[in-house]
Amino acid sequence: MKWIKPPVFLLCLVPVALLAWKAYHRNLGANPIEYITHATGDWTIRFLCITLAVSPLRRLLHRPELIRFRRMFGLFAFFYACLHFMTYLWLDKFFDFGAIVKDVYKRPFITAGFTAFVAMVPLAVTSTAGWIRRLGGSRWNLLHRLIYLSAVAGVVHYYWLVKSDIRLPVLYGTIVLLLFAERVGRLFAKPANVLLVRQRGDTR
Amino acid sequence: MKYSDVTPKSVYLNRRRFLAALPFAGAALTTPQARAAAAKLQAVKGPFSTDEKPTPFIDVTTYNNFYEFGTGKDQPSLNAGRLKTSPWSVVVEGAVSKPQTLDLDAIMKMAPLEERIYRHRCVEAWSIVVPWIGFPLNVLIKAVEPTAKAKFVAFQSLYDTKYMLSARFAGIEFPYVEGLRMDEAMHPLALLCFGMYGQVLPNQDGAPIRLVLPWKYGFKSIKSIVKIKFVEKEPPTTWNLSNSREYGFYSNVNPAVDHPRWSQAAERRLGEFSKRKTLPFNGYADQVASLYTGMDLRKYY
Numbered sequence: 001m002k003w004i005k006p007p008v009f010l011l012c013l014v015p016v017a018l019l020a021w022k023a024y025h026r027n028l029g030a031n032p033i034e035y036i037t038h039a040t041g042d043w044t045i046r047f048l049c050i051t052l053a054v055s056p057l058r059r060l061l062h063r064p065e066l067i068r069f070r071r072m073f074g075l076f077a078f079f080y081a082c083l084h085f086m087t088y089l090w091l092d093k094f095f096d097f098g099a100i101v102k103d104v105y106k107r108p109f110i111t112a113g114f115t116a117f118v119a120m121v122p123l124a125v126t127s128t129a130g131w132i133r134r135l136g137g138s139r140w141n142l143l144h145r146l147i148y149l150s151a152v153a154g155v156v157h158y159y160w161l162v163k164s165d166i167r168l169p170v171l172y173g174t175i176v177l178l179l180f181a182e183r184v185g186r187l188f189a190k191p192a193n194v195l196l197v198r199q200r201g202d203t204r
Numbered sequence: 205m206k207y208s209d210v211t212p213k214s215v216y217l218n219r220r221r222f223l224a225a226l227p228f229a230g231a232a233l234t235t236p237q238a239r240a241a242a243a244k245l246q247a248v249k250g251p252f253s254t255d256e257k258p259t260p261f262i263d264v265t266t267y268n269n270f271y272e273f274g275t276g277k278d279q280p281s282l283n284a285g286r287l288k289t290s291p292w293s294v295v296v297e298g299a300v301s302k303p304q305t306l307d308l309d310a311i312m313k314m315a316p317l318e319e320r321i322y323r324h325r326c327v328e329a330w331s332i333v334v335p336w337i338g339f340p341l342n343v344l345i346k347a348v349e350p351t352a353k354a355k356f357v358a359f360q361s362l363y364d365t366k367y368m369l370s371a372r373f374a375g376i377e378f379p380y381v382e383g384l385r386m387d388e389a390m391h392p393l394a395l396l397c398f399g400m401y402g403q404v405l406p407n408q409d410g411a412p413i414r415l416v417l418p419w420k421y422g423f424k425s426i427k428s429i430v431k432i433k434f435v436e437k438e439p440p441t442t443w444n445l446s447n448s449r450e451y452g453f454y455s456n457v458n459p460a461v462d463h464p465r466w467s468q469a470a471e472r473r474l475g476e477f478s479k480r481k482t483l484p485f486n487g488y489a490d491q492v493a494s495l496y497t498g499m500d501l502r503k504y505y
Contacts, residue, residue, distance in 0.1 A: 030266060094478070164376045
């Protein structure tokens with residue numbers, strides 16, 4: 001199982017490699033900056049969904065070893081979120097911090113996106129083994145529930161952004177909701193199991 | 205300047221290759237309609253043209269808002285091949301002494317075709333410069349003789365459920381409708397448009413007949429018109445029906461009134477890296493500001 005991690009890592013880099021390739025060949029369409037913004041945003045929400053899917057898949061498929069991918073996927077979600085945020089900061093706002101503060105404060109969809117991003121920062125910082133040790137398993141787990149906030153805020157950000165065709169944000173919202181439902185369902189269905197799992201320090 | 209200066213040949217060829225890679229769009233290129241769509245359109249130089257550099261043809265024809273053919277920017281260029289632009293007629297009705305159904309050829313003979321290079325500003329904060337071909341909308345209006353009751357003009361786009369996106373998916377109502385106050389419609393800047401870049405309009409750009417209202421956000425410039433109705437009261441408009449807080453009836457370009465979800469102070473001209481400041485009435489204030497004297501443009505956005 002261990003050999004599969006490097007290829008998966010490389011696979012996760014394909015979207016950004018493709019973006020760089022298209023940018024190099026000036027093949028990003030009429031509005032390249034919008035294209036980059038949308039692509040990096042899409043991959044952020046996709047990786048958030050993938051990360052959230054790891055624990056349910058472990059249980060459904062009885063493959064506990066899938067846990068080894070969770071941190072990597074989570075960090076890729078953060079990686080694409082950083083690219084997305086940088087695109088906004090640099091290519092959309094040209095580091096005009098006055099305008100950015102106004103945006104975050106005035107525009108609900110930016111507020112939601114900013115919230116989703118900020119909530120990911122402590123998760124990325126404390127993603128190392130050292131931080132898990134320092135915080136202790138249960139506190140670390142509690143902190144990392146912030147991913148739920150990120151996912152919801154990310155979907156809301158997308159939903160509030162689109163003008164009228166809400167199919168994609170609704171799709172991601174449904175996926176996130178299903179992934180939440182699995183967790184909630186488990187909480188009610190088998191309380192004993194939940195406790196067992198919690199003691200092993202991976203409730204998610 | 206020649207159009208080959210604006211759009212280098214390599215880009216044309218690139219576009220061909222791009223289209224050929226798509227089975228559906230590739231087929232569209234070989235249909236008679238598609239060949240007709242590339243037909244040249246002669247025009248004399250008209251007034252009000254900007255000396256700014258026209259946006260490359262490839263950008264204006266592959267980055268479109270035409271929700272009937274899909275809500276993604278590239279979808280109209282891929283899907284609009286199904287639009288049959290000939291024969292085409294426009295119904296003129298309502299408060300006019302000569303209600304009638306006009307054939308497209310008859311409309312195009314009403315006045316000499318002019319080329320006008322206008323700035324075009326989308327409500328989504330991007331802009332283009334396009335050499336349109338057409339003549340003033342007021343030519344057609346005068347020809348059908350509106351009565352005293354005609355205070356507004358309502359326009360309607362073609363809508364065919366057989367090959368267009370359903371309203372449920374697009375999130376806006378179809379058929380697409382737009383409207384102007386009579387004095388706006390009579391203004392010499394308001395263009396009834398049949399072509400661009402020296403040829404007839406590509407389908408995705410609103411063939412075969414559309415409006416171009418350069419001082420208003422792009423969505424006011426309705427595409428593929430099939431009906432024009434003269435009315436007494438302000439007619440409903442599609443984006444206003446969809447979200448009245450974000451899209452007003454007038455929708456004049458106004459950097460001082462932000463869209464609730466984004467700033468309108470600046471825009472990105474397609475093909476440029478930095479943003480440029482958006483001008484009141486998209487730079488046509490000298491021509492049209494007097495239409496709105498005494499109106500609170502924050503209220504009538």
